[in-house]
Amino acid sequence: MDNAGSVGSVDIAKIEREAAEFGSKFRRVKEEIRKVIVGNEPIIDGVLTCLMASGHALLEGVPGLGKTLLVKTLSQAVDLKFSRIQFTPDLMPADISGTNILLETPVGGKQFQFQPGPVFANVVLADEINRATPKTQSAMLEAMQEHSVTVAGVRHAMQQPFLVLATQNPIEMEGTYPLPEAQMDRFLFKLLVPSPTFEELSAIVDRTTGGAVESIQPVIEGGEILSMRQLAREVPIASHVREFAVKIVLATHPDRELATDHVKRFVRFGSSPRGAQAIVVAAKIRALLEGRYNVAFEDISTVAKPALRHRILLNFEGEAEGISTDTIIDGLLSRVQDETRVKVTV
């Protein structure tokens, strides 16, 4: 078992240490955020997972649930540069990516100088992203995917880590521009921010209407996040677990064998391969957080919903019936679990 020539006990000890640090740092950031944010633990976990997975998150919830506060607090806790973009219908792409401006040189000449836009931050809050025009949204798209923007033919790279946390309001959809599927696909997770419970609201009221103000201390820095990202990606996944994740993504397509009746009836398009990537990366992070060195079915099942809910396109009947993608994902999860179960039953 131990290939002594290639893997020494030192390497294994280092890995063990790094894995332990991963978990502890993650928990520290989370604890720091929870000083300000009440409840919403899955949302915090999801956002942090996106951070560790080099992905972006779309937060959907009614106004006033603390989505913006969450992002701001996150940026404080991880000591990263934060910027906020309020998307409005008149927002232009250059307002996001930046533009070249004409400046006088000291010698009296004129030259163009690139002025980076708000997207050039580590943590970008794209508030109410569905209010901007598709043109503006696509500017965001390039930045999210390429981690760079091209202005006047010059490519400008983003700083790493780069995380876009977009928000959208599920109500007041009139006069908005729903995000195109291509852009939706670039978000690792779509997180649904729920309304607070009684206890949570009580706590919120206590914290926000009192005199005391919690200060957030930076817990980790950008370089640590990059190493954590690297470690997370190295977590091994067994073939049968990987197959499970792949089958889930394939089951979202109505023309596939594994598709459930609901999928066949209500889904127009299923998830792209990015969905499988999102599931696997997120599951690895989750495994590491639980102190495991392998991905489990449970990890896959847990991250499947946030990873796939925005990638499944319902048909007219599905929308008319009010079917939620979460329901569809639940159905196909149980179907795929049955399919991948061990054939031997005792």
Add this chain to the structure above:
Amino acid sequence: MTPDLTLHHKLNEAARRIRLLLVLQWTGRTLLAAALACLVWLIAGKLGWLEGPSELSTGIVLGIAVGLGIVFGLVHKVTRMDVARLTDGRTDFKERLASAVEFERDNTADPLVHRQLQDTNARAVDLDLRRAYPLRATRQMIAAIVVTLCLFLAFLLPTFTIFWPRAKKQEIAEVKKQAADMQKVIRISEKTADQQKLGSSKQAAKEANKMLEAMKRSNTTKKAAMIQLSKMAKQLEQQQQKMAAANAPGQKSLQKASEEIKKALDQKQQAIEAADKAKKDAAKAAGKDGKKPGDKSHENKDGKTGEKQNAKAGESKQSQAMEQAQQALQKFAQALADQNAAKQNEALQQLADQMEKGQMSPKEMQSLQQQLQQLAQALKGTHLDKTSQQVKQMAEAMRQLKLDPETLKKLAKMMRGAGEQCKGSGKTQLDAKTLAEILQAIKDGKMKLAAGSGAGIPIPLPGMAQGKGKGKGTNGMGQPTKPLKGEVAGTPKATAIGKNGGLSVDSRVSKEFMKYAAMGHKDSKYKPNTQVQGVRNNNVTELQMNYKGDPDSQYSSGTPLFQPNGQPRRGVESAINKENIPAAYRRQVKEYFESINPNR
């Protein structure tokens, strides 16, 4: 145990437990299927749709099912990965084991993989496989056991007397009663065999008693009892044949010898009576002529007539010794007919005593000598052949030697020796007789069982033509034509005698009995003791016997025509004594039964 090996050990243990559970699972399935099939088969059998299963076939089917289940369980494919994944699922190991199995196979240098393997091994130490794979009966197994139990009860419960139908209980009670009755008879023979030390009979009685005892104790059906009795009867018959073969084959029967002796004695008696009558006539004639007794004037010149007359007178008058001797010979003849060796010996001893006394006249001695010759001749060819030779020697000696007291003593001694000889060979006779009694008891018992309770074999009446019976609904004997419940048709009660003395058409006497009846008829081609082929009537009461041909004196079968058991015999005797038989036919009826009497 090193951490590296823990995983292997645990997976091996898990594999064993999984295999065992698979065996239990498959066995439950196959056993349930087989048990259900057998139950359906049993129900179909009870409903008469097809022949139901026996205990043995059910056991075999269930056994095969269990075997198949075990085989299926053992050959069911279970890979190491399957074991790991199953164990992960049951122990909340979160795919650690399955991942470890795969990573180990890949043998990668990734430190994270190695850490994963280390971590899995460390956790595997605390893996409780007994809890993960508890050995418990599956639902199918429980259902299979329940159904098998139902099958078992379906076979077992009918053996309990409480569940038997009334008819079966009665049948078994009848068998037990019959066994007890047969035992009573056989015990008598056994006692005789014990007292007389008769080896074959004793052994036969012992075996018969053992069989009957078992029959009394167990719940034997009529059919099974009859089979056992038939086997026993066959065994005894074979034993009989061996005994007969051991004695000189082709022997003359003692019956015949007895008849010859009696005939000779009768002739002698007739001669004496004739002489006596002649004497009386002569005396009468002498009285008419006025002659006095002792007057010799009637004598002729040579006195021959008188001598002749005197000779006749002397012949007629026997001495007491001679009378005793004659009685002894009669007794001997009867003892021969009765096959009573003790009495044969006794008779000869008595004869020896008379001879030794020397009180017989020379003429009487001469007459006795002739009788002894006849006796020897009669005994020749029987199993008392040695006695015959001895008597013949004696007779020869009596003829040749002077009969002085010394000689008479010697002759008496020879006679006594002959008596002892009879007694000795009588043991063999007694053994054969006792064995025949035991065999007869077995056969009687078997016939009684076959006939059913209270039934007997009908007795056909000879010389009776078929005709309508007297009275409406009754036969000629005043009995109802239909047999009573439990009674065999054609029993004496149901036998009819018609108006013209013939058997009623409605009497239900089988055709074969008509044949038997015809045997007693003077014009019948069958003689008494002929064995003819019979057929069973509807009530299965007649024995089937094979025809051997008309017997003549050389091949006396000695087998009764049929063997009525006690009840119909008594019924017949009672019927004979009743006034139901017309007076004109009573003698015929009596002659018929005497002709078929085996003890005639």
